[in-house]
Amino acid sequence: MMDNGGGPSAAPGFAVVDRRAGRAPLAWLWLMPWFLGMVVLLWLGAQDYGVANQFALALVVLAVLAALRITGLAKLCRTFFIFAAAFLSWRYLSWRVADTLPDPGTLAFIPGVLLFAAEIYGILMLFLGVFVNIRPIDRATPPLPADPEHLPRVDVFVPTYNEDEALLETTLIAASRMRYPKEKLNVWLLDDGGTDQKQNDQDPRRAQAAISRNRSLQMLCARLGCHYLTRSFNEHAKAGNINAALGRTDGELILILDADHVPTEDLLERTVGHFGEDPKLFMVQSPHFFINPDPLERNLGTFSRMPSENEMFYQVGQRGLDSWNASFFCGSAAILRRTHLISIGGIQGTSITEDAETALELHARGLTSRYVARPMIAGLSPETFSSFIGQRSRWAQGMIQIMLLKNPLWKRGLSLAQRLSYLSSMVFWLFPIARMLFLITPLAYLFFGLQIYRASYQEFVAYGLAHLAASLILTNFLFGHVRWPFISELYEIAQSPFLVRAIGSVFLRPRAPTFKVTAKSETLERNFVSELARPLLLLLGLLSLAAIAGLWRWHAFPLERENIAIVLGWNLFNLLFVLGAIGVVHEHKQRRGMPRVPRTHEAEASLGGNSTRVRISDLSIGGAQLTLNQDAEIYRDLAHGNGGLIVELAGGTRTIPFEIRHAVVEDDLLVLGVRFDCQTEEQRADVVALCFGSSEAWVAFQAERQQPRTVLGGFAHFARLCIVKGTLGILAGLHQDRPAPSPAGHAGSQIILPQGARSDAPAR
Numbered sequence: 001m002m003d004n005g006g007g008p009s010a011a012p013g014f015a016v017v018d019r020r021a022g023r024a025p026l027a028w029l030w031l032m033p034w035f036l037g038m039v040v041l042l043w044l045g046a047q048d049y050g051v052a053n054q055f056a057l058a059l060v061v062l063a064v065l066a067a068l069r070i071t072g073l074a075k076l077c078r079t080f081f082i083f084a085a086a087f088l089s090w091r092y093l094s095w096r097v098a099d100t101l102p103d104p105g106t107l108a109f110i111p112g113v114l115l116f117a118a119e120i121y122g123i124l125m126l127f128l129g130v131f132v133n134i135r136p137i138d139r140a141t142p143p144l145p146a147d148p149e150h151l152p153r154v155d156v157f158v159p160t161y162n163e164d165e166a167l168l169e170t171t172l173i174a175a176s177r178m179r180y181p182k183e184k185l186n187v188w189l190l191d192d193g194g195t196d197q198k199q200n201d202q203d204p205r206r207a208q209a210a211i212s213r214n215r216s217l218q219m220l221c222a223r224l225g226c227h228y229l230t231r232s233f234n235e236h237a238k239a240g241n242i243n244a245a246l247g248r249t250d251g252e253l254i255l256i257l258d259a260d261h262v263p264t265e266d267l268l269e270r271t272v273g274h275f276g277e278d279p280k281l282f283m284v285q286s287p288h289f290f291i292n293p294d295p296l297e298r299n300l301g302t303f304s305r306m307p308s309e310n311e312m313f314y315q316v317g318q319r320g321l322d323s324w325n326a327s328f329f330c331g332s333a334a335i336l337r338r339t340h341l342i343s344i345g346g347i348q349g350t351s352i353t354e355d356a357e358t359a360l361e362l363h364a365r366g367l368t369s370r371y372v373a374r375p376m377i378a379g380l381s382p383e384t385f386s387s388f389i390g391q392r393s394r395w396a397q398g399m400i401q402i403m404l405l406k407n408p409l410w411k412r413g414l415s416l417a418q419r420l421s422y423l424s425s426m427v428f429w430l431f432p433i434a435r436m437l438f439l440i441t442p443l444a445y446l447f448f449g450l451q452i453y454r455a456s457y458q459e460f461v462a463y464g465l466a467h468l469a470a471s472l473i474l475t476n477f478l479f480g481h482v483r484w485p486f487i488s489e490l491y492e493i494a495q496s497p498f499l500v501r502a503i504g505s506v507f508l509r510p511r512a513p514t515f516k517v518t519a520k521s522e523t524l525e526r527n528f529v530s531e532l533a534r535p536l537l538l539l540l541g542l543l544s545l546a547a548i549a550g551l552w553r554w555h556a557f558p559l560e561r562e563n564i565a566i567v568l569g570w571n572l573f574n575l576l577f578v579l580g581a582i583g584v585v586h587e588h589k590q591r592r593g594m595p596r597v598p599r600t601h602e603a604e605a606s607l608g609g610n611s612t613r614v615r616i617s618d619l620s621i622g623g624a625q626l627t628l629n630q631d632a633e634i635y636r637d638l639a640h641g642n643g644g645l646i647v648e649l650a651g652g653t654r655t656i657p658f659e660i661r662h663a664v665v666e667d668d669l670l671v672l673g674v675r676f677d678c679q680t681e682e683q684r685a686d687v688v689a690l691c692f693g694s695s696e697a698w699v700a701f702q703a704e705r706q707q708p709r710t711v712l713g714g715f716a717h718f719a720r721l722c723i724v725k726g727t728l729g730i731l732a733g734l735h736q737d738r739p740a741p742s743p744a745g746h747a748g749s750q751i752i753l754p755q756g757a758r759s760d761a762p763a764r
Helices: 023-045 051-071 078-099 109-132 165-176 204-224 237-246 272-276 295-300 311-323 338-343 354-364 385-405 416-440 443-448 457-479 487-508 531-556 558-584 681-692 695-705 711-735
Strands: 154-160 185-191 227-229 253-256 281-285 334-337 368-371 377-379 601-607 610-617 623-629 641-649 652-666 669-676
Touching: 023 078, 051 078, 051 457, 078 109, 078 457, 109 311, 109 416, 109 457, 154 165, 154 237, 165 185, 165 204, 165 681, 185 204, 185 237, 204 227, 237 338, 237 354, 253 338, 272 281, 272 334, 281 354, 295 385, 295 487, 295 558, 295 711, 311 368, 311 457, 334 338, 338 354, 354 368, 354 385, 354 416, 385 416, 385 487, 385 531, 416 487, 416 558, 443 531, 443 558, 457 558, 457 711, 487 531, 487 558, 487 711, 531 558, 558 711, 610 641, 623 652, 641 669, 641 681, 652 681
Parallel strands: 154 185, 154 253, 185 227, 281 368
Antiparallel strands: 253 334, 281 334, 601 610, 601 641, 610 623, 623 669, 641 652, 652 669
């Protein structure tokens, strides 16, 4: 049953209150001064005031920005602060177009235009980012109906292809334990690894593996009280898997979880209520939170000290998109309304980023989405750099596919704000092209003396440095608590040599890319330099030669020293980034198949008939580290034995049995390494609840890392990180005399690269 606007009528008793009534006029009232301000900014920014006046203007604006940041007043005058910083960037762009491009017909023209195109891209992304994030919003949690009968039925879909059964068990247990009426909650394992097609494979070994998987997972689901579904053919990857399940289930809402995304107990409590407020709401998305470091965080040693890369998108970007009704589906940790999803034929499959494509189609129908910024799932990042690149290649290719095949600028049904928001998310993935141009184009001057950027030293300072300073201050203001200065650039440069090829293949053949699953829970037996290091090492060598050439030009052409100093400084900065990227590809061993949960917990332990307070750390599904006071005589000689961990969970006080594997004294404290020795399903569920049940733990962990850095402090940290880790990576490469072994656990997987490219790197 549909209402006039295309939304479903409420479930019996599930009152739907559309609180958006009357908002449109107010939204336009808010937008009018925003656009008028833009017009004034553009006109003033295009005027020529002369170099001296521009220098004075830049100093005044930068001083105002700095004063507002230091005093904390920037938050109170957020729009003014953003416009003031953007004004200097627009001044730079206007001057750049009018005065600095090389003459057509000269050898410098082509590299000069390529550099200018990269700068245009950077400024476009800056302005789109300003637009998207000018007023990010935080969603309050609507209350659920007091009567459970009035709650909608929820189906939980867990699509799987080749994931390990132990990983699936954890996710299914956590999904089943979410706080929601059991008669209204059904958990479905959607297995694409045990399909009829796979069970009848011509290779007897692969066929037997699929048969065994099918039987084993059916037994797992029966044991946990979940439902097992598979299908006849492996068509359209994850999108096809979910769509096949849509026709065989009937819940009004669908929670989609990746196989490694373990939900907290409060996920449904904090999201389902939104559907009662808006009949046109098709989705509530929540963040993806990762309990293990990605390869960059692990290899650079920043995981516990610095905000993770994804926090900029999930803690700021999606909230900004939400303010324009443009927050989009991220493939997991989202609840969708079945009727709206079915109205467009289910999950879309034109691109390999089926999630964003699905949201685009639903937004184009006039439907709405919401974003809840609280982390309520715990997932796994790729362990190896090659798997990381495979994942990012898929994201980049998929978003470019959507841009080419379903461009939001021409898509009917979207508002202007939604068009710009989606465009921002798609055009972002062109960063590898811009980054490579910024790295390479200065070489045209250092090697060949081609003046691709015509400006005096005074002009560059007045316009160029002012723009760079304003951009750094603005991005630090918008994202400083979730992204330290220069770290995003380091992530992008580490990916760029590989993603350029992947993106290029999409422009040549937009429908060619296919979906690949990303490897998780890999183990690395030793330290080694990734097989993907070669392009970065070549870049480092090229930039080093360019620095030598620049020093030669300094002595040979004394009249050009001002220009040489600018380009040499630029090249030195590029060298620093590439050196840091080499530190990223220096893989550090990772032998833990079960990732540790980044949280500590106070509890009691029963040992030898006595109870004592302990601090739980190094926690995983398999075991934990318990720290207690070693002064107690009963524990002084403790080395082996059994005990019980007494913890407070949602269901009350629980005891989890454990076996002591080792005991050591550290700083006058006794530290026990224990392995959980669960004998019942309830005890296993208690371990899952202890590790993953509380979203408060993820909120607290993120808050610990979200300590902002100033631009100067951030640069000092970034430079030290690049120099130390990059140097260690180079030294490791010099001493590496044999190829790195393939990580265990996912043999036969392939990294996503353009057709014709080859990689033996394991990926999922």
